[in-house]
Amino acid sequence: MPLIQLEKVTKSYQLGDEKFNALDEVSLNVEKGEFLAITGPSGSGKSTLANVISGLDRVSSGRVVVNDRDLSTLSDREISRFRNRTIGFIFQSFNLKADSTALENVTLPLIFLKMSPRERKARATECLAQVGLSDRANHRPSQLSGGQRQRVAIARALAAKPAVLVADEPTGNLDSERGKEILQILQNLNDQGITLLVITHDESVASRANRVVEVRDGRVKDRRQHS
Amino acid sequence: MRWRDYLGLSLRSLRRSKSRTILTVAAIVIGATGITIMLTFVTSLKSFVVQHFTQSGQILQIQVAQGRNLSFSGFTGNNNGPTPGAKVLSAASEAKVAALPHVTSVSATFSQGGYIEYVAFGSKKLQPNIVGYQVNAVIKPQLVAGRDLVPTDRTGAVLLTQDYANAMGFKGTGAGAIGKTIYLHTNYGYSGEGATLPSALPPQHQCAQNQRNCNGGPSSGLPAINLAARVVGIVSKGYANQTIFIPLSWSIAISNQSLPRFNCNQNGCGNNTGGWVTPSVASYIASNGGYNSLVVEVDNSANVPHVATQIRQLGFGAATGLSQMKQQTNAANLIGLALGGLGLIALFIAALGVMNTMVMSVLERTREIGVMRALGARRSTIRRLFTFEALVLGFFGGVFGVLLGSLLLLFAKPILANSMKGTTLPNFTVPIWLIFVVVALTSFIGFISGVLPSRRAARLDPIEALRYE
Numbered sequence: 001m002p003l004i005q006l007e008k009v010t011k012s013y014q015l016g017d018e019k020f021n022a023l024d025e026v027s028l029n030v031e032k033g034e035f036l037a038i039t040g041p042s043g044s045g046k047s048t049l050a051n052v053i054s055g056l057d058r059v060s061s062g063r064v065v066v067n068d069r070d071l072s073t074l075s076d077r078e079i080s081r082f083r084n085r086t087i088g089f090i091f092q093s094f095n096l097k098a099d100s101t102a103l104e105n106v107t108l109p110l111i112f113l114k115m116s117p118r119e120r121k122a123r124a125t126e127c128l129a130q131v132g133l134s135d136r137a138n139h140r141p142s143q144l145s146g147g148q149r150q151r152v153a154i155a156r157a158l159a160a161k162p163a164v165l166v167a168d169e170p171t172g173n174l175d176s177e178r179g180k181e182i183l184q185i186l187q188n189l190n191d192q193g194i195t196l197l198v199i200t201h202d203e204s205v206a207s208r209a210n211r212v213v214e215v216r217d218g219r220v221k222d223r224r225q226h227s
Numbered sequence: 228m229r230w231r232d233y234l235g236l237s238l239r240s241l242r243r244s245k246s247r248t249i250l251t252v253a254a255i256v257i258g259a260t261g262i263t264i265m266l267t268f269v270t271s272l273k274s275f276v277v278q279h280f281t282q283s284g285q286i287l288q289i290q291v292a293q294g295r296n297l298s299f300s301g302f303t304g305n306n307n308g309p310t311p312g313a314k315v316l317s318a319a320s321e322a323k324v325a326a327l328p329h330v331t332s333v334s335a336t337f338s339q340g341g342y343i344e345y346v347a348f349g350s351k352k353l354q355p356n357i358v359g360y361q362v363n364a365v366i367k368p369q370l371v372a373g374r375d376l377v378p379t380d381r382t383g384a385v386l387l388t389q390d391y392a393n394a395m396g397f398k399g400t401g402a403g404a405i406g407k408t409i410y411l412h413t414n415y416g417y418s419g420e421g422a423t424l425p426s427a428l429p430p431q432h433q434c435a436q437n438q439r440n441c442n443g444g445p446s447s448g449l450p451a452i453n454l455a456a457r458v459v460g461i462v463s464k465g466y467a468n469q470t471i472f473i474p475l476s477w478s479i480a481i482s483n484q485s486l487p488r489f490n491c492n493q494n495g496c497g498n499n500t501g502g503w504v505t506p507s508v509a510s511y512i513a514s515n516g517g518y519n520s521l522v523v524e525v526d527n528s529a530n531v532p533h534v535a536t537q538i539r540q541l542g543f544g545a546a547t548g549l550s551q552m553k554q555q556t557n558a559a560n561l562i563g564l565a566l567g568g569l570g571l572i573a574l575f576i577a578a579l580g581v582m583n584t585m586v587m588s589v590l591e592r593t594r595e596i597g598v599m600r601a602l603g604a605r606r607s608t609i610r611r612l613f614t615f616e617a618l619v620l621g622f623f624g625g626v627f628g629v630l631l632g633s634l635l636l637l638f639a640k641p642i643l644a645n646s647m648k649g650t651t652l653p654n655f656t657v658p659i660w661l662i663f664v665v666v667a668l669t670s671f672i673g674f675i676s677g678v679l680p681s682r683r684a685a686r687l688d689p690i691e692a693l694r695y696e
Contacts, residue, residue: 051690054601056600056601056689056690056693057690076605076606076607077605077607080600080603080604080605080606080608081603083600083601083602083603084602084603085603087601089598089601089602091598091693095594095595095597095598095693097595097598098243099239099240099242099243100239108599108602109602109603111228111229111232111236112228112599112602112603112604112605112608113603114228114229117231156602160603
């Protein structure tokens with residue numbers, strides 16, 4: 001069974017008197033360990049697609065099943081737990097807590113996991129090491145470069161050992177060199193078996209994926225598939 | 228999420244906006260300081276009143292006097308002569324009162340009716356205000372030095388109030404006066420303690436030829452002497468002011484011996500015939516309206532109202548220390564309510580400040596809320612986090628408010644003591660329970676102020692929150 005399964009998913013918004021379908025009967029399967037790039041023009045529905053898969057948004061109709069769990073049936077408590085344990089988020093603008101160190105930022109999802117301070121410090125240190133930032137653990141975001149900040153964000157996404165990483169334009173705020181570094185880290189994680197969903201406009205990013213889907217007018221089309 | 232983590236995250240957020248946090252806490256501190264000072268003032272005043280009435284035994288006492296409209300004044304009431312138609316407080320009435328159930332003992336008091344012209348120590352001459360009381364366990368003046376009068380102190384022993392001792396030149400508690408001899412200078416016409424009255428009435432006092440009896444009142448030509456008195460104790464200023472306390476029997480004797488009458492013979496006083504007669508103590512007491520008051524002690528404070536009613540049924544006025552104490556504590560409660568109300572208004576304004584701070588905080592951290600939701604925070608986690616933050620503001624406001632209030636009271640105490648020298652002041656110490664009450668109150672106010680903003684934070688749509696710029 002696929003890790004992520006979307007069955008005729010529709011997500012509608014009411015815009016004044018008109019109803020607008022951000023996703024229109026989308027069906028999509030993502031296998032475990034896949035690196036899926038989601039492309040498409042602005043406003044096409046790619047972020048909505050990522051949001052319903054990651055449990056941030058509820059569908060209007062259809063079914064989203066991730067890791068054998070039908071997200072539409074989950075309560076706020078359950079879906080929060082799902083996001084905490086199954087999904088790791090990486091944002092374009094990093095979204096780190098400015099008042100916290102790199103280590104403290106990485107521990108944040110582990111706090112929601114009710115892990116003990118000692119355990120979460122050990123896990124966060126491990127994650128920072130994984131992205132090559134052991135020496136920056138006690139630096140605040142303002143003391144880090146853009147690339148380093150995104151690496152902290154990746155470490156934070158990895159902290160709770162999620163099955164899926166959802167990255168929304170992860171290189172969008174970085175120069176090409178730093179972007180390549182980040183993509184390499186993501187590639188390595190995918191090689192280790194983590195399923196990767198990357199929303200991107202950037203063809204060079206999409207080219208690294210083993211599968212690319214394009215979202216246009218709320219519909220999804222498989223553009224390319226590697227083995 | 229663990230409570231320790233809520234605290235950690237809250238403190239970190241508050242540290243981030245230091246100025247705003249300090250200002251918000253400062254507003255709560257003002258309210259908490261006010262409440263601390265006001266409630267400490269009231270509770271200290273109340274316990275001071277209760278302690279005063281309990282230690283002096285007045286809580287168990289009833290003051291009995293002529294007339295119905297009587298206010299409890301310990302035992303320093305004034306006797307302005309017999310009230311027309313009123314029952315005289317005689318030895319017989321004392322016995323009747325003493326026989327009432329639950330009455331353990333009775334002490335009579337008798338004030339000097341102006342027969343001492345002045346009180347002297349060295350060159351100092353002071354106005355006399357002399358009260359005699361029956362020395363037993365009922366009346367227990369609060370002493371700051373020396374000892375109380377004892378039953379063997381029949382004449383020549385006195386207690387001075389502290390201000391009286393100070394006026395005589397004995398500073399501080401007036402303890403320097405202990406053992407010293409002062410003099411009670413009688414008016415003219417005193418007949419006791421070796422005073423020699425003239426064998427004939429001086430011409431200016433002679434009565435008309437046909438008048439059989441005429442009074443020899445105070446006047447020149449008649450003796451006035453110094454009655455020596457040794458100071459044995461100093462009474463606290465808070466208990467009584469400007470008074471000399473002497474044994475009851477001596478007080479009556481001085482008054483009685485100040486009123487000798489010259490009995491003229493059948494031919495009138497013009498022939499210098501007849502002689503001086505001092506009235507009997509009993510007749511003197513009766514003619515002067517009896518004792519000033521009786522101080523009655525009851526076995527238990529619960530029986531005080533009942534005994535007072537019985538005394539009133541005997542035709543006397545009765546005022547209880549208990550009702551006086553209740554009046555004073557009620558007055559303190561009223562002051563407390565008024566002042567506490569002001570403190571609560573200040574805290575209410577501070578609560579609006581907390582609410583404003585929290586609303587701003589939610590707005591500023593909208594994106595952060597979105598991130599936390601994406602990372603697995605539940606709505607309830609966000610709600611608790613912001614409520615906790617508001618509660619922490621209230622908690623610190625309360626803690627610093629109590630500290631500031633305690634410090635202000637600490638500094639105010641010596642200033643008050645200095646400006647009210649010699650007066651026993653309540654001990655303005657913040658009670659432990661008040662510390663907890665104020666901190667709990669401000670924390671609760673913080674909590675309540677945080678409820679609406681935190682609900683708003685919890686209801687934010689994570690996607691909208693993540694898009695927030």
